[in-house]
């Protein structure tokens with residue numbers, strides 16, 4: 001008699017980290033007006049999001065789209081039951097962040113590929129880790145949570161394949177440095193489910209799986225499949241962008257993050273809680289898509305808006 005394979009188990013709830021206002025808008029050709037970025041964040045909050053990446057303190061010469069992050073933070077209502085997060089690459093960025101209100105979390109961002117590290121932050125992986133150490137110490141002194149990103153976890157736009165062991169090493173270094181959570185970025189969206197699983201297994205040997213987040217871009221349409229694969233391994237934090245906004249300025253051709261609406265539809269359909277209002281998200285996504293001059297990148301949003309329910 002053949003036995004049936006056991007059914008995978010999934011988390012009962014997932015925390016969504018909304019990265020559209022940062023990861024999404026940093027890649028728009030035209031700088032989105034500050035008032036629209038603020039309206040986007042407020043709309044996301046009203047749709048239930050409690051963990052929103054709102055901007056970055058990087059060089060305005062490199063990423064002009066994020067230059068108004070101080071004005072955005074100053075205009076946001078405090079979020080007592082959640083937090084706004086910003087990217088901070090170095091102490092110069094930390095100086096600017098410390099002058100702003102409303103920050104609950106910073107994210108430092110490294111890569112598993114040397115070439116990408118140079119293109120993105122103009123230094124080697126080892127140098128980036130040295131630069132992050134004082135940034136983490138200052139954030140902790142401020143009482144801010146610190147999240148760590150690893151880019152290129154399933155492939156690099158300049159080097160191609162990236163060994164999963166390399167991803168695990170960089171993730172472990174960020175975790176040891178004091179990051180409470182490591183977000184694993186498939187920056188160019190090239191991964192497929194088996195690779196996603198082996199990448200998570202390699203990282204989980206160094207960092208508890210409960211401290212891992214999946215940050216998958218959808219360039220090749222694989223993001224939902226990859227998310228399903230890593231949910232099976234116990235990953236319960238997903239980064240996504242409303243309307244699938246975004247890309248990476250240093251990864252040509254990279255599409256946006258997986259759309260928040262698509263993730264929420266899949267999770268709710270599987271009985272996994274998110275605390276988010278799908279229709280409200282779709283409306284927010286439609287508005288920001290019209291601001292950036294294109295239609296939403298979320299198939300789910302298109303469907304629910306067409307159905308009007």
Ligand SMILES: CC(C)(COP(=O)([O-])OP(=O)([O-])OC[C@H]1O[C@@H](n2cnc3c(N)ncnc32)[C@H](O)[C@@H]1OP(=O)([O-])[O-])[C@@H](O)C(=O)NCCC(=O)NCCSC(=O)C[C@@](C)(O)CC(=O)[O-]
Pocket residue numbers: 023026056057058059060062063087089090092093094096109120121122149150151152185186187215247248249
């Ligand atoms: C990292 C730096 C700043 C190094 O930039 P650099 O040019 O190497 O820095 P530097 O120390 O040589 O300084 C040069 C000039 O930049 C200024 N500067 C130096 N630092 C800052 C700062 N923080 N804010 C504002 N200005 C800064 C500094 O003051 C100086 O000004 P000058 O004297 O020439 O007038 C630069 O390379 C940069 O801004 N890169 C952009 C990084 C970025 O935002 N990338 C996109 C986000 S990462 C991502 O999207 C991936 C992720 C996280 O989503 C995960 C995934 O999907 O994989």
